[in-house]
Amino acid sequence: MGGCSAPNCSNSTSIGKQLFRFPKDPVRKKKWVVNCRRDFEPTPHSRLCQDHFEQSQFEEVARSPAGGKKLKPNAIPTLFSVGEPPYPAVTTPYILLPLKPEPVEKELNFGDHGYARRNPLPGLEEEDGDRTRDDQQPCTQCQLLKKQLEQETQRTARLQKEAEEMKKRLYRLDRIEKGLQNFLYEDQIRALSLTKRSRRAVWSPETIMKARKIRCAVGTKGYEYLREIGYPLPSYRTLCNRLETKIMVTTDMSCEELAELGLGLMATCDSPTEGVGDNDEEELIGVLS
Template identity: 70%
Template sequence: MGGCSAPNCSNSTTIGKQLFRFPKDPVRSRKWVINCRRDFVPTPCSRLCQDHFEDSQFEEIARSPAGGKKLKPNAIPTLFNVPDPPSPITPQITLPIKPEPVEKDLNVGDHGYARRQPKLSPEEEAGLHRAEEERPCSLCQHYKAQLEQQQHHTARLQREVEEMKKRLHKLNKIEKGLQMFLFEDQIRALTLAKRSRRAVWSQDTVLTARKIRCAVGVKGYEFLRDLGYPLPSYRTLCNRLEPKTMSTSMQEELAELGLGIMTSCDSPEGSGANDEGLIGVMT
């Protein structure tokens, strides 16, 4: 890889320095050569590294295609380590991006093919100056396009937020409706798979499930569970409604309903056995 053409400088891309080629415009290229303090003609392979440019000579936002810094169109290097250097050319002169070659006025008698530039009237010069001022800037157009993209993206996000708010409001209404006939643990069980072992049932849910089982029978109870109704399994009812784990008030409530305490859970679920054979009489 090539290195920096400035004297007393050995920077190159191998150590992470960014190199910039000399301008094609002969006027700007000559200014770079004068500031380098070298009397040479730059070739297409001649480069200057980033250390010879002030920070003000780089674009603030724009980047090069390779991801590095990008020089301004009229950038001129001024930082060189040369003893007793001649006066450098300061980068205060603003040059056009693509300078047009200037034709010098020639005397009519010099050559037969000599041409003169037609002089413009003050009105025409003012019109040309106004047209150049009204010409759209490429950088402004780029930022305007980016701004429009961001505005479209923001509008799309706002629409998604409104949709999410509507869905959340609908879910809150559904949850309030479920709370009218389901307990909190049953609502949580709706988010789990059918017959999941991760469900944790409260004592109120177990007691209500026992009432439902006695009301609809074994087959009706299992049919509700198959449909996805959040109810504990028969084994859970057996384990949770033992006399040792039930309070006296709960046992009295079951007795008033005519329901006994389960004394055995050996029979499989959905076997179709009669509930009377699985219910003992409370003493």
């Protein structure tokens, strides 16, 4: 076991004395060396025992990790049993006292002074062992918090990925909407989200006129086919109700024949049933443009 480095002192931890490491601060370390009346350079294993410090140099309440007394941060040893006048310099060319062999022991990290590596008192070894085992056991609350942190991290990563996917989808939908605006009016775009042939669709005058032109161009069957595949167009009954000047006539001519006349007449002849709200009457409804 290590012993005290002061002259004429053989105290060590084996007799229950606390040993303190020389400070790392060069100024304080020099004061310690000068006060112990030795001309030597302390090694990391050099120690001074508790008998060389006045009681005022110790903390009143604080204890070292090993359970012993704790020196104040600015403690200076002053109690030595050698010559009164301190030798002035650590680097003097002559040796004042015979050098005492320095003990060699394994370097331990006990802070600035290496506070008191004391032998445990009888009966305390078992308590210290239990305390060490308790310190080594993982904290249940820490494990729970760590697990919750990992779950929240995974959830955050998943939400960030979903947010990126939603941004891409919104970008694609925005491009699709801009493309639809090239050949559809706003009311036609809104009608795409409604139930097929729903009465809730509100058609603008522009859409009515556009639908009339399409029906005259493609005929009754072509117009109904476009509506069947989902093209947003009003029903034939809606066209008849929305056009202003109406003339009720009867004729044996088909819709295609009326269209060829170029009179702007529309008829329900041979028109298929158009569902809820469609016109089921047999007579011709002609509309003059």
